[in-house]
Amino acid sequence: MDVFMTRREKLMSRMRAQQIDGYLVTQNVDIYYFTGTMQTGFLFIPSEGNPVFYVRRSLTRAQSESGVEVEELGSLRSLGERLKARYPSLFSNEGKAVIATEFDVLPVQLFHRLQAAIPMVEWKDGTMLVREIRMIKGPEEIEAIRRAAVVTDLAFEKAAASARIGMRDVELMTVIEATMREHGHMGLMRMRGYNQEIITGMVGSGRAMAIPTYFDGPAGGEGLGPASPQSSGNKTIGPNEPILVDIGCCIDGYVFDQTRTMVIGELDEELDRAYRVAEHILRRTEEKLVPGTSCEQLYIQSLELAEQAGLSEHYMGFRQDQVKFLGHGIGLEVDELPVLARGFRLPLEPGMVIAIEPKFTFPERGVVGIENTYLITDDGFEKLSVSREGLIRLGGR
Amino acid sequence: MDVFMTRREKLMSRMRAQQIDGYLVTQNVDIYYFTGTMQTGFLFIPSEGNPVFYVRRSLTRAQSESGVEVEELGSLRSLGERLKARYPSLFSNEGKAVIATEFDVLPVQLFHRLQAAIPMVEWKDGTMLVREIRMIKGPEEIEAIRRAAVVTDLAFEKAAASARIGMRDVELMTVIEATMREHGHMGLMRMRGYNQEIITGMVGSGRAMAIPTYFDGPAGGEGLGPASPQSSGNKTIGPNEPILVDIGCCIDGYVFDQTRTMVIGELDEELDRAYRVAEHILRRTEEKLVPGTSCEQLYIQSLELAEQAGLSEHYMGFRQDQVKFLGHGIGLEVDELPVLARGFRLPLEPGMVIAIEPKFTFPERGVVGIENTYLITDDGFEKLSVSREGLIRLGGR
Known part of the structure; x- marks a missing residue:
């Protein structure tokens, strides 16, 4: 098991304890910590199962550096649909899926775009989750x-x-x-x-x-x-x-x-x-x-x-x-x-x-x-x- | 009129045209652009009247560098009350005051704190306002x-x-x-x-x-x-x-x-x-x-x-x-x-x-x-x- 997987396992175990269904990692440093690449995009880590790194740029470089599955991000607007297709059990619950992200660094404007792209989700501040693991x-x-x-x-x-x-x-x-x-x-x-x-x-x-x-x-x-x-x-x-x-x-x-x-x-x-x-x-x-x-x-x-x-x-x-x-x-x-x-x-x-x-x-x-x-x-x-x-x-x- | 005042006047004129009552400037570079100091805190620019820079740190340095009035920020929680006391006409309207800030850089967590500290306000994305003036x-x-x-x-x-x-x-x-x-x-x-x-x-x-x-x-x-x-x-x-x-x-x-x-x-x-x-x-x-x-x-x-x-x-x-x-x-x-x-x-x-x-x-x-x-x-x-x-x-x- 590589170190990046070990780190993700720690996160996933804490997510399950806190009833968080997924973590959308957005910050370059956090993405590097969990994948080994610092290319830009959105890394989705489900509480169970495998992560996907939706890469904005550079896809080719992320492919060569990352241990996780990567896909081209394309239009941000379609991210919600793609997550739903990739993680049907998570996003088809009766209730809303609970998704955490880094409120301490994520800008408001990008957060609003994510909220629009991934509707029917309850967003949680996942700052401490990641910072405590990295500690x-x-x-x-x-x-x-x-x-x-x-x-x-x-x-x-x-x-x-x-x-x-x-x-x-x-x-x-x-x-x-x-x-x-x-x-x-x-x-x-x-x-x-x-x-x-x-x-x-x-x-x-x-x-x-x-x-x-x-x-x-x-x-x-x-x-x-x-x-x-x-x-x-x-x-x-x-x-x-x-x-x-x-x-x-x-x-x-x-x-x-x-x-x-x-x-x-x-x-x-x-x-x-x-x-x-x-x-x-x-x-x-x-x-x-x-x-x-x-x-x-x-x-x-x-x-x-x-x-x-x-x-x-x-x-x-x-x-x-x-x-x-x-x-x-x-x-x-x-x-x-x-x-x-x-x-x-x-x-x-x-x-x-x-x-x-x-x-x-x-x-x-x-x-x-x-x-x-x-x-x-x-x-x-x-x-x-x-x-x-x-x-x-x-x-x- | 110093250059910083000229810049603020440009912003205020655009704010009035867009029915924005105040701009809460939060980012270090924008604060510098409008005041001449890059100390941290919150710069409030009303659509009419004088601005106040509520300084987190360093107050002494902001005092020596800034052309605008500075006050110690103190507890962020009291910022709403202080703005109300300082700008009574603005915050005592029948409707909510419309306040713009930099959604493109402001982190979600800090925005949530500002929303709690300054309630009864309609927040607007003021990103383009500032970026267009700076252009x-x-x-x-x-x-x-x-x-x-x-x-x-x-x-x-x-x-x-x-x-x-x-x-x-x-x-x-x-x-x-x-x-x-x-x-x-x-x-x-x-x-x-x-x-x-x-x-x-x-x-x-x-x-x-x-x-x-x-x-x-x-x-x-x-x-x-x-x-x-x-x-x-x-x-x-x-x-x-x-x-x-x-x-x-x-x-x-x-x-x-x-x-x-x-x-x-x-x-x-x-x-x-x-x-x-x-x-x-x-x-x-x-x-x-x-x-x-x-x-x-x-x-x-x-x-x-x-x-x-x-x-x-x-x-x-x-x-x-x-x-x-x-x-x-x-x-x-x-x-x-x-x-x-x-x-x-x-x-x-x-x-x-x-x-x-x-x-x-x-x-x-x-x-x-x-x-x-x-x-x-x-x-x-x-x-x-x-x-x-x-x-x-x-x-x-």
Whole structure:
């Protein structure tokens, strides 16, 4: 049984438990997860029986890559009739068939077209169904994330070797991106959230990195301007200021995420101490990184540690621009489940891959922190990050 | 009057003509277009009166960048009450207020939350309202696109100087991306279509570029694998095969798009001729590039020219993988209006910026073609592309 079939079986078993008759998978990443191809179209997975991938484009490529049966989509309007013909027992019930799809990403306009094309159906939000299955990674997924960890480390070391006083933040980012691209990075990290975008991460020095932005992370940065309002911009690196290197790449579809803090010279006492508090929070989090620990508990513990250090208002962003989490799942997307945040009471489980990123923001001065990505194992964790830790002091340049 | 106000006035005038009482702008790019900031939240534009941007994050940054009044969003659930309090005449009508939003990009889940938060409202699809206004560019937008054209040319010339036999396609792409990044490219081109993504364009040699993919363009390419199924991959450049350099960048939010075909050595007769037919189609299209010409007509003419050349089945993709257009508007996104395609009967207008990209695909051999971006002027066009044209023969390397 191939991995894609295993994933579909998991989905089908949950669908049956929730009385869902079919799942219409519409998003490129979800389609890839369940079929092995990322061509566009609609993948129909019935609660029992075989799936069909109705392909918009490219049919020939989907045929060569997908393990499931593929058909040309043709007119969307006929999709309902074709589903009925292909799955007569499902769509000829007395009651309406219950069909789930990804309400979190599917645009309203396309949903309305699907509703018109497939009438006599009760639509359900299947977002959590898919996201919860994707939360637990299989060995082949963990291997891809490991490869991404190695490429991220290569790029990080290249950045550490290249950083110079007077260099623009975006030039440092260019070094990172070029290294990653040459080693298989697709050029961006996919992100599920509406209006969220990330390319290779957040890299910036001093005050530029402390400028808040819309991005759902503890460090956004000034960016290149209001139309590209995050990550690296044209600020030049100065001595004795933190250089945040929060980077990741996407190898064979899988994302990795890691942060290190560098400085040319020395940080002042307050920032140096804040960095050490971030490391302390990470170590204390690691102690509880075992199956069964509540995700929420890890976040609450980190809040307490930040408070004990007198750094609450700097933790995970400054004051009103703080984000309310300590970490997030990663995989095909950078914003996967679980989230280490209030309200996420689900326990850690083996197979989860989580980026944990305690950071402190000081307006006009910069952001310091550390982030590793971890695999939850049967009896604890494995650190997937392979980069050296600690504040990276680069010496005079 | 600042440009953002001018844009809002255009929208408000159209809203009044269509009996729409308010527009709730939700998408980052649209919010930027109407306010000058790309922070997240909900921008409410009434058909008469002043707008309010309810900001989710970052309020401080939105305050400093936006020309419109901003307020903290707080709980989404209270948005309806706050709109009612702020716009009493609008929401206290006998009938329901008619509110438009972007159904083409807004996810179903968020729409359902908005419906719950703002009850007693009739929701309308406002997609075309915004896309049609954005179709006509102002001078400040055209200037940004011009800057992007210059950066694209720099990167193209760097690629022409760097291409070597034995170089991997993705290495050539890395040269292009690094050049663009150093000159202000944000790292990707934004794209509006669901499941569509593009980073710096489509660069590839020979058969790799002729492999079809889901991307809504005439050339997709093999990419790095099934999870990154477009543009450059690990194929190495060989002699006498077409190297397609379909690239663009995003400068100050604005996208540019251009294609050139290079070869180390010489193309065979058939591909060389196909390239010349592509240039011929472009020249014949330019002859009709004046206000009043129907967008559809330009596409139909190009089909006729391809057919006369005996190249119909290679035109804009091979056989069933063909796309059905000759060009597309560009601006803040790479897939703007107008589209030069069947059914688009609207006439060209001054201020439109259109990428026109006749291409021919030969399976196992490659893709050849040319693409320029044009501004429609009062009496014709201005070519915004500044790169040299013609098949770029690189000589032995």
